[in-house]
Amino acid sequence: MQVEQKRSWLSWWDGSLRSLLFDLAVAAAPVAGEFYAHGGRLGDTSPLAIAALITGFLALVVRRRFPFAVAVVLAAASTQMVGVIGATEVALYTVASKCGPRLTTWLAIGAHLLALVPMVWRWDGFHPGPLTTIVVTSVVVPVLIGLWVFGRRRVLVDYREKAEQVERERKLLAEQAVEAQRREIAREMHDVVAHRIGVVSRHADVLAANATDERSAELAEIIRSTSATAMSELHEMLRALRDDAEPEPASASTTGIADLVSGAVESGANVRLDMAEPAPDVPPEVGRAAYRVVQEGLTNAAKHAPNAAVQVTVRSDGDELAVTVTNRRSPRGHDVALPSSGFGLVGMRERVALTGGRLQTGRTEDGGYRVHATFPLHSDDTSSE
Numbered sequence: 001m002q003v004e005q006k007r008s009w010l011s012w013w014d015g016s017l018r019s020l021l022f023d024l025a026v027a028a029a030p031v032a033g034e035f036y037a038h039g040g041r042l043g044d045t046s047p048l049a050i051a052a053l054i055t056g057f058l059a060l061v062v063r064r065r066f067p068f069a070v071a072v073v074l075a076a077a078s079t080q081m082v083g084v085i086g087a088t089e090v091a092l093y094t095v096a097s098k099c100g101p102r103l104t105t106w107l108a109i110g111a112h113l114l115a116l117v118p119m120v121w122r123w124d125g126f127h128p129g130p131l132t133t134i135v136v137t138s139v140v141v142p143v144l145i146g147l148w149v150f151g152r153r154r155v156l157v158d159y160r161e162k163a164e165q166v167e168r169e170r171k172l173l174a175e176q177a178v179e180a181q182r183r184e185i186a187r188e189m190h191d192v193v194a195h196r197i198g199v200v201s202r203h204a205d206v207l208a209a210n211a212t213d214e215r216s217a218e219l220a221e222i223i224r225s226t227s228a229t230a231m232s233e234l235h236e237m238l239r240a241l242r243d244d245a246e247p248e249p250a251s252a253s254t255t256g257i258a259d260l261v262s263g264a265v266e267s268g269a270n271v272r273l274d275m276a277e278p279a280p281d282v283p284p285e286v287g288r289a290a291y292r293v294v295q296e297g298l299t300n301a302a303k304h305a306p307n308a309a310v311q312v313t314v315r316s317d318g319d320e321l322a323v324t325v326t327n328r329r330s331p332r333g334h335d336v337a338l339p340s341s342g343f344g345l346v347g348m349r350e351r352v353a354l355t356g357g358r359l360q361t362g363r364t365e366d367g368g369y370r371v372h373a374t375f376p377l378h379s380d381d382t383s384s385e
Helices: 002-009 017-037 047-061 067-077 087-099 103-115 117-121 128-209 214-242 254-266 284-304 344-354
Strands: 271-275 310-316 320-327 358-363 369-376
Touching (some): 067 087, 087 128, 103 117, 284 369
Antiparallel strands (some): 310 320, 320 369
């Protein structure tokens, strides 16, 4: 419990006490530099400059949680912190490394460039050389370093997730191969062994009915009884070979989608459901596949787009069931990766294809991700096996 509380109040610093201490040191560095420049005394410093120093210190401490707000605050405070080195540069680096090449980064750059206007206005004439040096060192360099860090972090995340997806799909293909082999063995045993045992049992019945003496009838009954026991045990073996996985729960249907969304909402997810009440009445295999598509979509949205709004839509026109799971871009700035939770994309396609349906996945125009599955509701389409 204490560990969870500690992580909770450290969430602004990536759950790490070391990150908090590092940010305190970074925030204190400009203040220490200003003290050093004034010989350890701030008596000749204006109250506005002191207030700006304090504001800058507090803002830099929470720069990881509010990168854009901190950049804007530091831009405003820099007009009173002339000669203070490090504060604005750290703020620009943070917003660039956290947000990447987006509007928030460009707005932060604009705010810092505007903050340079009062300083240039106080100059005796226009000096392009010093101005260029200031812009490059205090704006361009921190932003370029931040964008490089953002790009490198995103590439590493993509590589890691792709490797995990490949490994999951490899395991899935191996499991499918084993399952296909098990079913082939079950079919052969049913077609050959079960048939032969059945023939033996029927012959034993005939022998028992036409036995000429009591001993022959008794032996025939033993053969028949043994054959029946063997057939029962064989059926159990075939059931174990065919149904190695646990059966689908009764809730794994369109009727369980509402509970699935409710559970996600109760866990803190921002999910909305658009589905008629009562839930559409569909064939069991279609209901299970639709349920799993929604489950996989919610799982991937929670993993790759945390805190993003998710819309689940389930509609039926009598001939076709359409299931759509759409999530927006994560407000934390993480790219939405391809769905990779559970069976992954391959498993999702397998489930939909088994019902004769179609699956479409891809990014949306706003940077989110969309999973759209359609299922035919005619019995002749859904019983292709």
